[in-house]
Amino acid sequence: MSRKILIVEDDDETAGYVERGFVEQGYGVDRSADGREGLFLATDRAYDAIVLDRMLPGLEGLAVLKALRAAGVRTPVLILSAMGALDERVRGLREGSDDYLVKPFAFAELHARVDALIRRGATPDDAAPSRLSVADLELDLLSRKVTRSGRPIPLQPREFLMLEFLMRNAGRVVTRTMLLEGVWNYHFDPQTNVIDVHISRLRQKVDKDFEVPLIHTVRGSGYTLSVEV
C-alpha cells in the first residue's frame, strides 16, 4: 500500500523539491500552496503524514494545525519552517505538531523524519513493549541490559539510549540531528561531528565480534539499524 503525504507549502520551488523526493521514494503526494485549502484537504482525505509550512497565504500554518487538531484529525504533522528559534519550535510542538524541521534542510533529513512519524502513527500507543529486538540483538528496557546472541553487551547509559533510539527506528534512516534531539535533546548543531564518534564506539560493542553487522552508515543521511544493508 502506497503511503500518502500532503505537502502544504507556498514556495513552489521547495514544494516541487519535496514532492519529487517523496515520489521517488514511492509515496503518493498531494500539494497545496494555501493554508485554507491545505486544511480542507487534510480533514477531507486520509494522509499518513502532513508536511506543513508556517508562513502560508490564506491561513497561517500554526492556525491550520490548531484547526486540524481541534477537528480531531490525528495525522502526524511535521512543521517545515524557516522560523528556527527554539521558542518557535516549542510553540509548534505545543500546538500539536509531531516534529519540527528548520529550513534550510536536506531532503534525506525530511524523509527520515517523516518516515519515523508515519511509523509511529501506525503503532497503537498502548503497545509499550518492555523489550526491543532486531535479529539476534535484544534490549531490555526494564533491566536496561543488552544481549546479542545471548551474550551480554555492557553499555554506558548514553550508549544504551542511542541503541534504544536506533532499535525503535529499526530499518529506517536515523539522521545525526535526530540522534542529537532524541538522545541528548539538543536542537543545535555541534561544530564537530561528535555523533559519528559515538556511533563508531557503539558499533565496536554491538557489531565487532559478530558476523552480521547491524549498524550501517547511510551515505549523506545518517545511520540505520537493520539486518540487510
Add this chain to the structure above:
Amino acid sequence: MPHIAMQVRWWRSVTVRLVLASTVASTLMIGVVFGILYWRAVGVVEQQAADTVASEMRSLIEHFRESGLVDLMQTVRDRSAVPAEAEPVYLVVDGLGNRLSGNLLAWPPPILPDGKWRKVELYRRGEANPILIGARGYQLVGGVRLLVGRALEGRVAIQDAIGESLLWALAALWAMAVGGGILLSRTVLRRVGEVAAINREVMVGELGRRVPVRGSGDEFDRLADSMNAMLGRIEDLMVGMRTVTDSVGHDIRSPLTRLRNRLERARLAGASEADREAALDLAVSDVDLTLDLLGRLLDIARAESGLQRGEMAAVDLGAIARDVVDLYEPIAEERGLVIEADAERSIATAGHGELLAQALSNLVDNATKYARTRIRVEAGADGQSARVVVSDDGPGIPAGDRERATERFVRLDPSRSGKGAGLGLSLVAAVARLHGGTLELSDAEPGLRAELVLPLTGGRSGGEAIGPGTGGSPKPMLKPYEGNSAA
C-alpha cells in the same frame, strides 16, 4: 515619523489640572477653617454678653434690696435712656405684667424669671427685621420681675470681619495658585520638552544622545535614568544589528562569490564531465558552509538581542556540563585527549538550557581542537554566582588578543584553516551577556582557560566528581521519534 503634538493645550496640561485640584482643595479647607473660627468667635462674644448681663443683674438685685422698688425703677429708667453701643435691654414689671420701667414694651414670654440665659428675637419699634436679644429674668418680691439683656449685634460685626478676611484669603490663595501653576508648568514643560527633544534626535539617528540628569534625584532624574537605559539598549541593539549586517555582507558574500565563480567555470565549454561533477560537489559543500555560518550568526544575534530571555527557566548547570562532556568524550578520546569533568551534583540557576549547552559545547569543541593532551571542565557555584570553567593545555591566547577573541569572525590563528568560522567564542560571550553573566578568558599555564560566570538564583548540594566515560545523568528525555515497538 509620526506626528508629534509640539504644543500641549493648556487645559489638557497636567499642571493645570494639578493646580486646579489643589486650589479647589485649599478653598474648601479655608472655608472650613473660617467656619470654625466664626462659630468659636460668636460663642465667645455671646458668653461675654451673658457674663455682663449676670453681673449687672446681680448689682440691680442688690440695689433693689437696699433701696426698694422705686429706686430700682429710677435706675433702670436712667440706664435705658443712656444710648450705649452694646444696646442694653431692661424691663421691670409688676405682678400683673404691667411695665413699671425699662426700654421693652412687654415681657417676652420665652424669658422665664429664673436667672437663666435665654435668647429671643424682638422687633424694634418701626423696624421689620427682628434683632437677637440675649437676656436673664429674675423674680423679685411681690410679683415684681426684672429683665436684663443685651442685643447680640456683635455677631454681625464678626460675620462681616470674618467674611472680609475670607475674601482676602481666597484672593491670595488664587493668586498664588495661578502664579505657582505658571511657574510649575514652565519648569515641568521645559524638562518634558528636553526629553521629547532628545527622543526626536534619537529617532532621526543620533543614537548616542542621552537625556541630561541633574543629579537632584527627583522624579525627572529617575525618568531620565530609565530613559537613558532604554536608549542605551536601543543603541546596543542597533550596533549589534549593524555588526550583523556588516558581517553578513563580508562573510556570506565571499563564499557566495566563490561558489558563483566555480559554477561559472563548470559552465564553460571546455569543462569535462568530471570537472562539472567536482564543481557541483564543491558547490554543495560551499552552500552548506554558508548556511551553517548564517545559522550561527542568527544564533548570536538572537542571544544578543535578549529576545530569548522569556524562555529562561530553572536549569541545572552541573547537569548541562556533564551532558556536554559526555557528548564530547568520545571525540576527545579519538584525538588522544583526556577529558576530565568535575561538576557539582546540582547547580540550580535560571537560564536558557539549550543556549547554555550550546555555549558550553562551543567551549569544549574549541578545546578539543587546540588541546595537546587534556581538557578539564569544572562546574561549581559560590554564594553569588555559578561558573563553568573549560581549560585546555594548548597554545592558549596571548593576553593582548583575548579581548578580540570574543568578537565575531575573529580567528586568532590565521594558519589554522579549520572549518570554524570564528563565531564560537562570540556566541559564548553573547549567551553569557544574555544571562547577565560574563565570559572570562585567561591563561591556564599553559593553555586557555575560559570561564563562564552566571549570576546564581538557587541553592546547591554536594559536589560530585565524574571521570571520563561515566556517562550522563540517566534523566528521562524527550524522544520525538521513538516508536513503540521494534521491528
